Structures are given as structure tokens and as C-alpha cells.
Amino acid sequence: MLAYTYISSGKFELIDKPKPELQSPRDAIVRITLGSICTSDLHIKHGSVPRAVPGITVGHEMVGVVEEVGSEVRSVKAGDRVTVNVETFCGECFFCQNGFVNNCTDPNGGWALGCRIDGGQAEYVRVPYAD
Ligand SMILES: [Zn+2]
Numbered sequence: 185m186l187a188y189t190y191i192s193s194g195k196f197e198l199i200d201k202p203k204p205e206l207q208s209p210r211d212a213i214v215r216i217t218l219g220s221i222c223t224s225d226l227h228i229k230h231g232s233v234p235r236a237v238p239g240i241t242v243g244h245e246m247v248g249v250v251e252e253v254g255s256e257v258r259s260v261k262a263g264d265r266v267t268v269n270v271e272t273f274c275g276e277c278f279f280c281q282n283g284f285v286n287n288c289t290d291p292n293g294g295w296a297l298g299c300r301i302d303g304g305q306a307e308y309v310r311v312p313y314a315d
């Protein structure tokens with residue numbers, strides 16, 4: 185699939201990547217129908233987001249259709265039209281328990297999509313903690 189990718193400081197490229205797969209029972213795979221460009225994407229491009237990982241697909245604001253869900257996902261199912269929250273969160277860490285999900289300490293939590301893990305300027309995205 186095509187994915188708009190952070191290559192290195194100052195450089196994004198549209199490249200071919202494998203379609204994402206479920207990695208956890210709490211994941212969903214979403215086929216993107218629309219994704220937006222955010223100023224934060226430009227912050228990544230300009231090197232202002234040190235935790236952004238080169239090689240990740242950018243994009244953290246998108247809508248689409250659920251393709252597949254993990255065995256523990258209860259609130260969405262294949263075929264549902266969804267918006268994907270920029271902040272994915274575990275719901276269990278100190279910050280999640282106190283309502284500050286943007287600071288979720290999980291590797292797939294907080295601003296992970298399109299920053300530390302592949303995001304949504306692509307044909308498909310894996311969404312952790314889909315519920
Ligand atoms: Zn944004």
C-alpha cells in the first residue's frame with residue numbers, strides 16, 4: 185500500500201509498505217477514506233518532534249472503515265465507519281486513570297500514531313486500543 189513516510193529531517197516520501205496487520209487483541213485495522221494534514225506533521229518534517237521515528241507513516245487525523253479487529257475489541261467491528269483518535273491510550277496507566285491520555289506511558293499510547301508508530305496518511309492503519 186502507499187504510505188506517506190517520514191524519511192529524515194526535512195524529507196517525507198510516498199512509498200510502498202506492507203498492509204498493516206493486527207499485533208494485539210486490542211488492535212483494529214482501518215481502511216482510510218480521508219486523512220488530514222496537520223501542522224504537527226510539519227513539525228515532524230522540520231525536526232521539531234524529537235520522538236518522531238524516521239520510517240513511520242505520518243498522519244494522525246483520519247476517518248475510515250474498520251477492516252478487522254482483534255479478539256478483545258468490543259466497541260467496533262468490521263464494516264463500521266469510524267474516526268480515529270489522535271491519542272491512543274491503554275486506559276490503565278497513571279495518566280490514563282487520571283484523564284491525561286495524551287501522556288499515556290504505553291509504547292502505543294499518547295501521540296503514537298503518525299509519530300512513533302505508523303499513522304494514517306496511508307491506505308490502511310493499525311489502531312492500538314481500538315475500543
Ligand atoms: Zn494534529
Ligand SMILES: [Zn+2]
Binds near residue numbers: 274275276278
Ligand atoms: Zn495509558
